[in-house]
Amino acid sequence: MELCITNSTRILNLNSLNRTGLPLSVSLKNSTVEFMNQNYFNSQKLSSFSRQIHLYLHQPQFHRSPVRIFASSSSSVALGPEKDRLPADIEVTESPEPNSTVRLSVEVPEAVCKDSYKRVLNELMKQVKIPGFRPGKIPESVLVGFVGEQNVKKATVESILKRTLPHAMTSVTGRALRDSVRIVTKFSEMEKNYSSLNSLSYDVLVDVAPEVKWNPGNGYKNLKIVVEIDNDTAAQQAAEEELRRRHKSLGSLKIVTDRGLQVGDIAIVDISATTIDEDESNVQNIPDAETKGFHFDTEDGDKVLPGFLDSISGIQRGETKSFRLAFPESWRQEHLRGVQAQFTVECRELFYRDLPKLDDSLAGKLLPGCTTIEQVKETLLQKCREVEQTAKDQATDNAILDQLYKMVEIDIPQSLFEEQGRQLYGAQLLQMQV
Structure with missing residues (x-):
């Protein structure tokens, strides 16, 4: 790759570094999923059955050849909180979606559902007080009738999701982007499925690190980039203007x-x-x-x-x-x-x-620590040269990015756009407050 830097009459827009919409500061390789930080399953107890889980229905736009994965209950991959060991393996089918998104279709076997049901009953046994029965000694039929069968089912479905989702996410560990996991199956559908089959199935969408595809193959090896730097960024001229500004401030x-x-x-x-x-x-x-x-x-x-x-x-x-x-x-x-x-x-x-006469007596006022005008000029020139070099480096990065942008294809996940939007909105809000 050949890189040429020339002094021309126009400088590249230094604010266009991220014009492609790619948040370059995001480390995709180290991105992890912290689904437990979401608002889906942030409760450790099942004493309240009135809370609602906000799940979003999303229909797949197209399907490719699915990859079938079996998430083992003995897997030790950590995705936030420690995973609960399951009495049986769940079945996960992975299929690609547009915009670097993966759909995980999770099938939870009957054994896991029954075990979750027992856990819910045990939790209720500890918390529910029914006259005439000692804590922990309440018959199942009495307990379910007192709490309500529908509420017990909802709590069981929630428990199943809470236990199985970490295992379902095992196949995308290291690829999933932070805060991009969302369950797209309606809670009412999962509840109906559990009631009729005593098993559970649900779909999860997760954004993964996008894959970069080169259009011209290895054409980037012969890439030539010319960087144009504005004459107004000349360090000498900038230093003279700064000295003049400081001198005027003393008048x-x-x-x-x-x-x-x-x-x-x-x-x-x-x-x-x-x-x-x-x-x-x-x-x-x-x-x-x-x-x-x-x-x-x-x-x-x-x-x-x-x-x-x-x-x-x-x-x-x-x-x-x-x-x-x-x-x-x-x-x-x-x-x-x-x-x-x-x-x-x-x-x-x-x-x-x-204006006072520009001589050595003003050196300390123009720039603290300086004793002569020549020292002031040299110090300002050095600082302006550093600024000029930074501008050249940024312009070079912009020029390279502009050329690479024309040579690649990449599906940007929606979550990255949203994160970029949140950052821009936050910066704009701070600026408005100032």
Whole structure:
């Protein structure tokens, strides 16, 4: 693979590193399933039968050749809490689904269901108090009649799920993504199945680590990437601008009384703008261009609308100027691109900077720990070079990722999209709060 870095006129968008939607920070190989952290089975006791398990029904879109797996009761694979030893093996059929999802069809034999039923009764024996019977000595028929047969069935189904799900997940250990396990069979269907057959079957969907498929085979070996770096990131220029900014912060502002605005001054202005049609009949305000008490630094004139600084040059305190300007096609707000506007600017205050002489006496104020201006310049230059190198590294990563993105096919699991969305939402929420 050949990599070229050139100084051009445009830098790649450093925020596009994850533009493919791939959360690169996720370690797929080390992903594990922690289904017990879900809200399905977070209770260790079966004393309450009113709680509901939220299970979602999902119909398979297509089926391929299933892989039949037998999960042994003696398996020692840990998936969260320690697995309960079962009196018989459960049967798990694994079949692929779209978007790197695997469907596990679980068949629980009658022996496991009966054992779970006995456990539920034993738990009820310890907790239920019936007049005339000692704890633990209540006949089964009396106990079931007191609690309710339907409630006992629900508790048994829940117990079966709680005991068998860790064994069912054995086949996807090491491949399953965190927090992606969901039971898709309705609880009512499982309850009906258990009542009629005294056995249980249910389906589980789990997202697994996606497989990357190369489109051109080994074409990436001859891949050539050119990285474009913006000239504005030059360390020397950035260091000079930073020194100028720090020097300006040490100066004081004084009121201009005998002249108009010139480069280097700071003006406090009120700005209003209206649109202009060709027939000048339809005039509308431009809210995005209106502001009151705007602190306009003339040294930043290249960062505002082109021609704005020239149009107000020479304006004095209390004076108002009106002029026409057109928003360029590259303007950041799309709805204003190419719009002809009539601007009205009123100068409320006008200041000039009284800057101290730039010599060694200011070194410590410009950059703590420095004793000379040359030392300040060298330190700032070194820091800017580090920033420039970081920008080059990020731009290189972006360029490589952009090319690889065109050469691979990958089915992204829905859970990864959701996790990425949660992270972006959280970051945006924090930014809004700040």
